[in-house]
Structures are given as structure tokens and as C-alpha cells.
Amino acid sequence: MLNRLLFQRIDNSSLIAFRIFFGILVSLECFGAIATGWVNRNLIAPKYKFPFIDFDFLQPLPGYGMYFYFGIMGLMGLFIAVGFKYRASIITFTVMWTATYLMQKTAYNNHYYLLILISFIMCFFPAERSRSLDVKQNPKLESNSMFAYVKWIVVFQLLIVYVYASVAKMYGDWLDFSTIEVLMRSKKSYWLVGDLLQEKWIHKIIGSVGILFDLLIVPALLWKPTRKIAFFLSLFFHLFNSIIFQIGIFPYLSIAFSVFFFEPETIRRIFFKSKIPFTNSPIILPKHRNLILLGLTTYFIIQLVLPIRHYAFKDDVLWNEEGHRMSWRMMLRSRQGKGKFKVVDKNTEEVFIINPKDYVSRGQERKIFAYPDFAWQFAQYLKKEFAEENREVSVYLTNSKISINRKPYEPFIDSKTDLAAEKWYQTKHHDWILPSNHNKPKK
Template sequence: MMPNKKFFIFESDACKRFLFSPVDIAPLALFRIFFGILLAWHCFEAIFSGWVLINLIKPKFTFSHIGMDWLQPLPGNGMYYYFGIMGITAIFVAIGLFYRWSLALFTILWAGFYFMQKTMYNNHYYLLMLIGIIMFLLPANRNYSLDAKIFPKIKTNYIPAWCINVMIFQIGIVYFFAAMAKLYPGWLDGSYIQIMLHKQTLPFWKGFYQQRWLHYLLAYSGFLFDLLIVPLLLWNRTRMYAFVAAILFHTFNSIHLNIGIFPFFALSFSVFFFPASTIRKIFFRNVIPQKEELIVYGKNTLKWFFIPYFILQLALPVRHFFIKGDVLWSEEGHRLSWRMMLRSRTGYIKFIIRDNETGKRKVYKLSKILTKRQIKSMKSRPDMIWQTAQKINEKYAQKGKKISIFIDCKVSLNHQPKKVLINPNVDFAKAEWNYFSHNDWILLRD
């Protein structure tokens, strides 16, 4: 007996309504405008603030993601032009001009920037890349755009519901795993919050921010915000309260954490939770009739892209459970996992070079190849430590010298006593990087 096709995904009536019911395009179009403006702001601010100069032009090399060592900044002033082009394409996205071409170019360039440097790693850089990919697949230019004026045949007031639902699901994943990552003692006892406020606060706030009750309040309110904000925004009765809480939360973060556009970017997702009629009334000032028939658009996109995509998005944040050791200490499985503003890592490091012919040892002067900012970021992160050792070995190999590299490294997590992070007996001229499981030269905490 053949199984009823209604049991297959996309074929049940409930699933069809959830995915293909006609919804107003207004929230998606408004998000496109916000998205483009924020991207342009970020790119041009990075140029004029000196961020590009400090992080991409001055360094002799950048810490690319392992396996992408070939991906390095353009020579000379090339990265200024690189970010300038990204800024211009972001403006085109905002106004909806050659939308898909503009967003494709921006996302490719942004992915190149994201993968070419880890010194100033932020989770929202990763999120911007993901949203760029998702938005490329959505018809966000089919109204309130120059494309819709130039090519009126594409204009529509309606899109299938899945175009909104995938955005809600994506931001839900971000917040959920951000909440789960906070379930560790250093967050729950307020110690990381104390460190964070001590670093960031203005002098006249210092006394207030040293109060222990405040550390606990911020720690647990931060956890609850991440855990509950999406469900509360989805529920009509709590939506406005949740939105006000989001404004307060992200405004606080913007003032104290120096995380660029992320607070405003996170707030921009709110447009997907409010009724489209409200969005239209406030921002577009017109009314459209209701539409009843389903819009069966993008079925193959859902099947062949979004299902594998979201499986991967759910798998990456839990991969550290399958790697030996504590991710907070080893950092293995930390990236791409929404482990945001979670811990403080400090320490010291020495790279000891032994000449294999003479047996002589010396401490390598890191300033020969790294900037101060790169050294500060590298000295507590195993992947960057390994990459530094490979770069040092490469420098000596170019001179025809064979060396061994040993590392003296101790790290403190959340201002706890320093412990040895790297096995001092391992020769890093020969050490390899394990992509998918624990690297034995990272010493685990007791």
C-alpha cells in the first residue's frame, strides 16, 4: 500500500498554510532597507575610524580561518577599496537596485573579509554573512525598491509565509544557543559580568557597577532575555513588552560593549514579529486587500537549501559536546556557535625556538610578524597559536634553517588562576591541526 503523500513534508494542509500562505511583503522590504543601511554604515565607519588600517592594512599577515591561509588582505590600500565597494553595494541593497547582484557581491566580499581575519572576531560578522545568504534567496526587492520601479512586472504586495518564517527561525537559533551557552558557573555567578563592567564602564558609573547584586541581575536577565525574547515577540499579548525590553537590552549593550552595529541589527529583526499591517501603516502609509490563495513559490529552495541549512545551523552549536574537554577552555567548537560575550581570556605566551643544528634556544620576538592587537588576541586562543607557530616555521624555512618550536603558555579564564594551556613538550614545527576533534597538544583543565 502506497503511503499517503500528505505525510510528506510540504504536502500536509497545515504545512502548506504555514509555508505558503500569502503574507504582506512590507516587513521583508523594510528589513531589506534596514539591513542595507546598517551594512553601509558598518563598511564606511570601518574605513574612516581606522579599523581597516589597524586590522587589515598594518598587519604583515592576518589570521585567516584555518584552511584559508591563502585568503589575505589586498596589498597597499586595497582594503579601503574593498570596503568601499561593500559599502556601495550595501546602499544598492537598501534602495533595492539590482538587488540580487548587489547582495551577491556584498555577501561574497563579506565572506572573504570574515574568513580572512580572526583577530577582531565577532559573532555578528558571521550572522551578517548568513543573513546575506538568506536574503539573496528571498524576493525582498519586489516592492518598495528601484527594481520594482524599473521592472514593474516583478512588483507584488505578497510573498509566501516561509520568507518570513526562515528569518524568525534563524534569529531564534541565535538567541537560543546564546542562552544555552550562558549556563556555566562563570556566567551564573556574575563573575564575567563583573569583569565586563569593570572594563567598559565610564568613571561616574564605576561605583554603581561594582555592586554584586547588579552582576547577578544582569547575568540572569541576560540569560532570560536570550531564552525568552523570541517566544515573547511571537505572542501578541507580550510582544510590545518584549520589544521595549529588546530596546533597553540592546541600548545597554551598545553603550557598554562597543559591538558596533549588532544591537541595531538585532533590533531590526523585530519587524518580522509585528503584524504586517502595522509595519505598512507606520512605514509605507498605504493599505492592501487581503489575499487568500496560497503562493507556492520557492518549494525547491526550501527543500534543497533551507532544510540542509538549518540542520547545519542546529548541529554546529552542539558540536563541542562531541569534542573532548571544556569548550570554554580549549576553544574547540567555539566559533560558529553563538557563544557571544561569554568569558574573558588573558594570559602570556612565549615561542621558544631551538636551532636543530646548534641546539641553541631563544625566545622569538613576536613583534617581528604580529601587531600588538594580534598578539593580545592570539596568546590565549589555540588555533591562532598554532597558526603563529606555522608562520614562524615558514620564516625560518625560507632561510634554509630547520628549527623546533616549543610554547610556554598559561591562560586565565575569567580572572581565575593561570593554568598551562599548551603542552610545552610538543614541537610545533611538526604539530598538526585537527579540524574535527580534540588536539592533544591543548592541555585540558582538571
């Protein structure tokens, strides 16, 4: 049964269509990042970029180099769409996009991480075997079929994303719709719908649909009787998200994934009318079957474990953020923080009160006070800055408090901890993050 599920050959029209959509969308994402100023705000203007911890060696190109960098990625997207030097193009894009993702996290987005995963997966897919310039240059490459595991890899990856996103929403502030209320406050100025989005009954609809849609959309698309309805609901849901939340290409990428759920004949009839249809053939196991199974098993075990790793840390991930990233916890909360950075010269005991605005952008400043890893990295940054003046310093974040979902501020980081002297642990709780009040035992 496993051999039939994974290694039966099926029509590849869905993969070819997705390659074209994917290439166009990532190209728009890259050129759009230049046009909207995203590249300048996050990779050029800031003095310090707040890369992922342990990836400080990845630094943006100097001057206007990142404009050329994103231009090359945009060009790779076009090459992917037309199937020109496909393998080299998709690998180049994957490496460059992954490096960009790791260079800065101020503008962190789960969708950027999903783009890494899909790009990585596409590196192994035979997506250039039809309707491509590669086939025109070498007709021997052409094929109208693919192994069924190509489809099921995409489907299972999407199932993981959506189900984990649904489960993550099943917590108090989402279930009482207060999170939705907070999210909608910033949309009040929207033309025509701004006031409507402030209504309680709208919050209930958005909150309930958010959970149910994420939980059921993949099964509904897989089941033929509900497929068309699910597709149109998906279309409405993602277009709503695109208009209201303005989250880049993700809604359209999600719509593009739909090609893997419809019958190949339907996709071929809509997009490739002249494409030769594929007729079923006997199952012929690939030469490296066991290696493929090992790779798939390893990949999906990682994908299943990463989103739940936060349970290995003390306290609530909504509070301490440990294990939050790469776990499909999307639009779950808002965080505001405040405090003061105090730098103490260890030799002279001279005290400096640091205003982060003198060092970082406004967006980075908000992150520094609200997220523990940002606070730690800023302390390390200050340590290096003062070291250039031959000063050995301690760095403290005093009066540190945060508010989650606009609730009352609570003490967050221990003001007695020298953050400059602390180490960062990827798999261990940091005791200088104070426990949240709702997890403290009642007296």
C-alpha cells in the same frame, strides 16, 4: 498544515522594511570600519593576519586596497537599501563580507558571522519587489506579497541564535556573576554609569536578564499579548548593549528584525502608508516546493548542529576553545595567556627566543598566548619565516599558561610539543592542549 505555514502568501511589508534597514546598517558598518581604523588595524597594518585555518589563500588587497574593498561593500549596502540591482548587490556583498570574515580572526565576533548568514538568506528573498529602484525600472517586478516561509526563516534563525546564547550562559562563572564582574571592570571609567556598573546587584541583574532575555525574547515577540512589551524591552536591552559594549551594528540589526514579528498591516501603516495592502489568496504551491524544503532542512540542520559540535571534543570548550566559534557563545569569558616561543634550528641546535611583538600587533599577541589555534598558526608562521633563511626549525611554546575570567593561571599548551610539526584538525581534539584542572579527577 506545513503548506499553510510556509507557502501561504502574506504581505511583504516587513521584508521591504528590513531590506532598507539592513542595507543602511551594513553600509554604516563598512564605512565605519574605515573611519574608526578597524580596517587598518586588522587588515592593513599587521604583517600576518591570522586567517581562518585552511583559508590562507584569502589575503587582503595590497597597500590601501582594503579601503576600496570596504568602500565597495558600503556602496553595495546603499544599493541594497534603495533596491538598485538588488540581486547582484546582495550577492556581491555576501561574497565580499564572507571573504573579509575569513581573512582574519583577531577581531572575531559572532555578529560578523550572523551578518554572513542573514546576507546569504537575503540572496534568496524577493526583497526588491516593492519600494525599490528595480521596480521603477521594471514595474513588472512589483509585488505586495511574499511566501510566509520568508518570515519563518528569519524567525527560526533568530530563535537559534538567542536560545543557544542563553543556554551557553548557564555555566558556573556566569551563574555566580563573576563573568559579569570581569566584563564590567573595563567599564569603570564610563561617564556617569562607570561606578554603578561595578555594583554586585547590577551584576546580578545583568547576568539574570542576559539569560532570560535570550531565552524568551523570540517567543515573547511572537505572542501578540506580550509583543509590545517585548519590543520595548528589546529596544532597551540592545541600546544598553550598544552603549556599554560598543558592538557595532548588531544591536540595531537586532531591533530591525522586529519588523518580522509585527502584523504586516502595522508595518505598512508605519513605513509604507501608500503601499497597496495585500489580501489573502488561495495557497498556490511553488513549482520547486520540494527543492525549497530540502534546502531549508539542510540549512537549519547545519545551524542546529554547529553550535553543539564542541561536545565532540575532549574537555571543556571554555578551556580549549575547540568548537567555540560559530556557536553563539557570546561574551561568556575573558582569556589571558602568557608564555615564551622557543625556536630550535634542527641542524645546528641553535635556540632563538621569539618575542611575538617583533612580528604581530598587540591584539594579535594577546590571542597567540590565549588561544590554541592562534599559537599553532604563529608557530607555522615562524616556521615559514625561518625557512626563508634556509633554516629547518622546531617551534615550542614554553611556560604556556592561561587565565579564564581572571582566575589563577593554569598550564595550557604542552611545552614539549613541536607546534611547527603538528597538523591542525577541524574535527579532532589536539592532545597538546593540556587538560584543565577542573576536569581532572580528584585524588
